[in-house]
Amino acid sequence: xxxxxxxxxxxxxxxxxxxxxxxxxxxxxxxxxxxxxxxxxxxxxxxxxxxxxxxxxxxxxxxxxxxxxxxxxxxxxxxxxxxxxxxxxxxxxxxxxxxxxxxxxxxxxxxxxxxxxxxxxxx
Numbered sequence: 001x002x003x004x005x006x007x008x009x010x011x012x013x014x015x016x017x018x019x020x021x022x023x024x025x026x027x028x029x030x031x032x033x034x035x036x037x038x039x040x041x042x043x044x045x046x047x048x049x050x051x052x053x054x055x056x057x058x059x060x061x062x063x064x065x066x067x068x069x070x071x072x073x074x075x076x077x078x079x080x081x082x083x084x085x086x087x088x089x090x091x092x093x094x095x096x097x098x099x100x101x102x103x104x105x106x107x108x109x110x111x112x113x114x115x116x117x118x119x120x121x122x123x
Contacts, residue, residue, distance in 0.1 A: 032115035
């Protein structure tokens with residue numbers, strides 16, 4: 001099973017979603033939380049900090065792990081770790097792996113093509 005940490009960044013009842021680039025190997029053009037796969041030996045918190053920095057340029061404190069969810073399909077067996085981080089510094093700058101960002105409420109999210117991690121979180 002692949003472990004993935006997700007940063008559920010919230011501001012004024014809206015959540016930061018990043019649009020995965022069309023050239024992404026998995027889930028292209030889907031809207032997702034910042035985050036990604038754990039490196040070998042990395043804790044979920046460390047992965048959340050590193051991946052969020054890589055994808056948004058934000059320095060964060062990961063906060064507490066609010067939940068975990070498993071996801072399985074024909075190609076993937078994933079375990080998502082969800083954190084509610086505090087932004088310490090940085091200005092939002094997207095990585096080349098993303099093409100756009102939006103601040104959306106849970107209700108607004110439902111009209112977008114969502115990554116499985118987001119679908120699990122809002123259901």
